[in-house]
Amino acid sequence: MEYIDRKKKLGEVVSIMMDYVENKKTHQTEKTMTVPTRSYTDPAQFEAEMERIFTKVPLMLAFTAELPNNGDYKAMEAVGMPILINRDKKGQVRAFLNVCSHRGAPVAEEGHGNCPVFVCKYHAWSFGQDGRLMGVAEQSTFGKVDKAERGLKQLPCEERGGMIFVCLDPEGAIDLDEYFQGYLGDFEDLDFADWHYVGSRTIHGANWKIAFDGYLEGYHFSSLHPETIHPRTPSNCMHYEGFGPSMRIGFPQHEIKNLLKDVPKEEWGTRENYGYDFVRILFPNVSIFVAPEITQVAQLFPGPTPDKNRTVLNYLRRDPPRDEEDAQALEQFCDFFRNVTYEEDYVIGMEIQKGLESGAHEALIFGKNERGNQYFHEWLNWYVAGDDTAPKPEM
Structure with missing residues (x-):
């Protein structure tokens, strides 16, 4: 209808x-x-x-067509902020600040790729597709780290109509129905996601x-x-x-x-x-x-x-x-x-x-x-x- x-x-x-x-x-x-x-x-x-x-506000930062497969990611800059968008092994899309919780280096190079784990090139700390800190290189000499508190900073994110929207405020929220007032139906009609x-x-x-x-x-x-x-x-x-x-x-x-x-x-x-x-x-x-x-x-x-x-x-x-x-x-x-x-x-x-x-x-x-x-x-x-x-x- x-x-x-x-x-x-x-x-x-x-x-x-x-x-x-x-x-x-x-x-x-x-x-x-x-x-x-x-x-x-x-x-x-x-x-x-x-x-x-x-x-x-919700920014359209990526397309479903850019991340068609589980494990795909896109790393980019948006108004000076390093952004990482990925699709996990269950197909869910998430967005993070592309910033290692150790010393602030990126955990993914700008562009597109596919990987199960993000590894910081500076000291090789590793993060899962859900942003959790998975591994601290040579932790026995580094010292105690609360991994639950040191994951990637997640951003509000939602995929609709073949597009991926992100709010750059980690404490913000997204309500695409209220924001677009039914407009995204245009893109669903176009089968934009495919x-x-x-x-x-x-x-x-x-x-x-x-x-x-x-x-x-x-x-x-x-x-x-x-x-x-x-x-x-x-x-x-x-x-x-x-x-x-x-x-x-x-x-x-x-x-x-x-x-x-x-x-x-x-x-x-x-x-x-x-x-x-x-x-x-x-x-x-x-x-x-x-x-x-x-x-x-x-x-x-x-x-x-x-x-x-x-x-x-x-x-x-x-x-x-x-x-x-x-x-x-x-x-x-x-x-x-x-x-x-x-x-x-x-x-x-x-x-x-x-x-x-x-x-x-x-x-x-x-x-x-x-x-x-x-x-x-x-x-x-x-x-x-x-x-x-x-x-x-x-x-």
Whole structure:
């Protein structure tokens, strides 16, 4: 029933987007919104975002497809913190700080692997898949150690819809149903957990919000992407839906009417990529574009200073490569998407960073047609304010 209801809802959105294209309209809100320039440059603002958002909310840090087998692990850095995610011998996923309890060295090298035990390369202390301290090298000379008190520091973690979410606060908690308001059903419908992980590319850019703002609107397609995106997708033609602080952005294609003219209206919601596309935004830092050839999932990690971000572009596909030729084609798709994202979006983002730091203007302005940007900044401001009684913004 939930699947049918979601597809019906998507079909209603498709009908709205078709009207947008036919009548040259877009989703609009009631007024414009200004954001202080210092929001992108101020160290105090940056620290507040790290403390009140990135260490508190569920962050999508890995995919089920990255850890398909028992014993698989992924070691990574997220906003300056060393993270270890693993799947134990019973298939359960856990997350830890990748920090040995002896002298603080990592217990796993950054990247992917498979092992039954994590061994610190510094002094060879060993830890189980559940984070328990299993062995102290040459303990007879080291002295007494309470192994129960010296395990890896565990982080709240949950696997849903083919994605693995982690809270970077060891004392925090995760409630994905409350946080995503049913949005993860999209990924369950896509059978995202069964997809193939192709690989990733890393790019660097300006303040994380400058970069993220670019994922939230298509107002710039004709001017910034005249040869890559605009031939498929009209500029300034978007539809927004909110799910808690996250959102789904609909982008109709120029040919939406022709591509769907022979498709029964009740099936429009099943035709993603054929007449329309969606960009799925997971607050605070993930953008997902599902395409027929390959899917790009951008994870934006702020820092290490306010003027910089590190973006990991992950690539997945429904099926694994059929042969070597297909595998090479997938790698070429990864490079193409990476190049477009960096050369057409991130380069101008770094120019914007310089412009904001110049002090030319005290505030930026988001138009009535840029509702996604407004929605994102409303939620961000709500979290940073830390006021539990503040009204949560609606779409």
